[in-house]
Amino acid sequence: MSDGGITVLDGNTLRSLHVSLPEDTLTLTGAQVLDFAESKSSQSLLGISLPPHLKSSALRRMNIDGVDDDTSFQRTELSREQASRKLGDYLSAIADELKDDPLVVSILDGNALRMFLEDEDDFAMIAENLFTDLDTEDKGKIGKSEIRNAVVHMGVEMGVPPLEEFPLLNDILKKHGVEEEGELGQSQFAELLQPIIQELADALAKKHVAVIHKIKIVNGSEIRKVLADEKKLNDAIAKALQGKHKNDQKSTEIIRDFLEKNGKELGLPPSEANEAVILLYDAVFTDIDSGRDASIEEDDFRKLLREILEKFAEQLEANPVYCDLDG
Template identity: 35%
Template structure:
């Protein structure tokens, strides 16, 4: 079971919109006209934020509250390009400022894309439609929640059960985010599921109530889908390209790596030692962890090493090591640009109603 196909916000949608001059002009005219309430052909610079946020994920703009990095990026662009000192903007100034803000957001997303998913209740319904799958799932959750093995749990534990189902089952979590709370609060209130211990449920009653909760939750999501920023990082070669454009930074990285790996101080390294070297660099510079056991990552490294290790002699000195690492990083950057890799990160992010 997996989330719906991800929506990648990488700046390309914004640039496509801006390149369509007629569509962009029409949008500017619409937003300017609706904001020009006094009909004096002037609008407040604050209307720029409304114009940007109204676009939303369909046009490649991170929706407000979906991800902290996205919120910071949008805020930074407003501070830099949003004409905060101008109380009023005419139509052309409004258009130019809006374009500058959107281009800044596009550049930021190109460096660090955000991956969104739309939860519509479809995954929940698919689980509920398979009696055997639902029974196995519910039985497993009940066993985990029945810590005392007495065959019953508090009705309030339904909240924990929903949280355990999580995003893989199409459940918008975590609680504590406004959009999630709007949906879940309505469901919990309907079935009188509080946060304090109350009525006890045996396994059968638990399964009946959990099914009802999931059914209604799927209905709510169908009517009011929730857009969620997934807890992933997109490795697309951007960070590597920045390093490759900075000779001093690249030299510092390769020199420090060589010194750490040259344990016997013979100024030589084997190719076998290069993968651990690259792993030391890791995701900080945009390299995926080859030890994850993922086939796409193994294939990525295989392609790149085949390109770089021309003579396959297995031994390199420090100068060759620098050339080798540069070649590998260049190959990774090129390959990741064509075949980006998405890897999970730790903390859950925020949700919002789409």
């Protein structure tokens, strides 16, 4: 896959993964099992390092919750049979967690950067825009060290990996003297930027980098957990009923207002996230009988809220919503 595209990791590749412990293994500690599973998972998931929240959530699915449980399990010595079982459990737990909360990943391989370099007009425009952004005092000059900020500013969208995920970029920048003193005009800036980008593109071609985007995919899985948890569902219903007792709006209007304010706690995307969320709400509430008014009994109100949440879950399962976590 080339720069600019994204891949959604939803655990499917892990489900088809057949992993066995090394033949000469007789016993393993829990820590060794986890390390082995995470290494195999990473290989299957485009080489990404599993995020800490994913690992901890997967462990909770195995009833290993908290520092004490984790430490105790890691120190436990397991027979080959026990280790194999825990290995399978952990891989399944990671896959299940990814199904509920997929990761959005880009593979940076230098292609996008090469495209910019091959089009002189594109590169000139990018260099000009970067220079203008960095020339905050409008002097027509910037410090040579600002080249680092320029490259970082290009970001994953333009094919540049974060410095912390591709340390070689630091070496490339140092090689081209970006830490030296001095100032650059716009043309000098472009002349220095070009070989840096070229070398970065070449480096990425040899060693691709997988970058996890700060994007949350809302696919209805959290709503289904709420629907299956009577306490959470009853708490939500009780909170929504407070609105029913306060005004004479239609029940659907009361519930929509409640969900727009509190839906995130129930697994819905934030109502202000993007246009897709507005369309989602419209689709769900258009599909519900809008004739139901505030005079319906509480039992019917409960059924209506459950029905609406089920509609949201169905819609999101069919058409997940992508939410920018930086937004």
